[in-house]
Amino acid sequence: MPTAEERKRLLRGVIPRARRLGVDDTLRGWSWSAPPLLSPYEVPLGLSEVAGAYCETGRDVYARRVLGIEAEPNEKMLLGGALHGTLRDWVVHAKRSLYACGVGRIEEAVERIRTFPAPELPEAKTLVQYETDAIEFRIREAMSQFPRIGTDALVAQVLPVTLGQMLDGAFLGLSRRLSTDLLNLGEPVVLDIIFDDEKRDFHPLTLAGYALVLEAVYEFPVDVGLTVYANFRDGRLRMEREFTILGDEVRMEFIEARDEKQRMVADAMDPGSCEGCEAWCGR
Numbered sequence: 001m002p003t004a005e006e007r008k009r010l011l012r013g014v015i016p017r018a019r020r021l022g023v024d025d026t027l028r029g030w031s032w033s034a035p036p037l038l039s040p041y042e043v044p045l046g047l048s049e050v051a052g053a054y055c056e057t058g059r060d061v062y063a064r065r066v067l068g069i070e071a072e073p074n075e076k077m078l079l080g081g082a083l084h085g086t087l088r089d090w091v092v093h094a095k096r097s098l099y100a101c102g103v104g105r106i107e108e109a110v111e112r113i114r115t116f117p118a119p120e121l122p123e124a125k126t127l128v129q130y131e132t133d134a135i136e137f138r139i140r141e142a143m144s145q146f147p148r149i150g151t152d153a154l155v156a157q158v159l160p161v162t163l164g165q166m167l168d169g170a171f172l173g174l175s176r177r178l179s180t181d182l183l184n185l186g187e188p189v190v191l192d193i194i195f196d197d198e199k200r201d202f203h204p205l206t207l208a209g210y211a212l213v214l215e216a217v218y219e220f221p222v223d224v225g226l227t228v229y230a231n232f233r234d235g236r237l238r239m240e241r242e243f244t245i246l247g248d249e250v251r252m253e254f255i256e257a258r259d260e261k262q263r264m265v266a267d268a269m270d271p272g273s274c275e276g277c278e279a280w281c282g283r
């Protein structure tokens, strides 16, 4: 969840700047029925297959989609999946606790939130501890700032997220079962939480891809994305947040990556392997 300062930076700085820069209408998701957004191939890839460039040549997608070789998930992927799962469960638990007690029994709600079962995985435990402390602070802050706040408004104020929103990517020639995280700040912000990784040049493509799909499905503009880097060092969680303005350039980059990878699969073109590849790649 962004801090109060980051929220202000987003609402008063990043979002107005994104509006000033604007986006060409042909690159809004709702323009999916004409080029450049119109998908030239019938290859419904997942969004991470398009946006991910951990494999520089894209042979991971070729191996999965053309050769039918599914790679074993590596340690990083397993950890990321487990932490995302924990976070989703915790958010549901925290919202449920707040709704069950309401603003009338806020201390009981805070106590209930603390009853979330401690996960076995040390990183998940640290994450839950961090979020629990942070939400307690946000609840007290909101209650003192808005003493007459209602329960639903309080939940929206302290937990403004939807994790795992399902989306149909068919308008953009992508998979029909995409799932994204969203920050709801009156203005939708695509959220990408990345565990245990450094910043990579291609990370903003994921945000652009989901913004395009959201625009195609709901026909409202999505101008900003947020990548949260969560890293664990010596049992401590370090969070870094990076806002991205989803302008023409990053949208076009995503579309080019989509076309390139779909062509590779449609024409069964082996892109060749990268340096230091794993055996499953069959190079």
Ligand code: SF4
Pocket (backbone or CB within 6 Å): 054, 055, 056, 057, 058, 059, 060, 061, 272, 273, 274, 275, 276, 277, 278, 279, 281
């Ligand atoms: S082993 Fe190399 S070529 Fe194969 S998917 Fe991994 S990085 Fe790409």
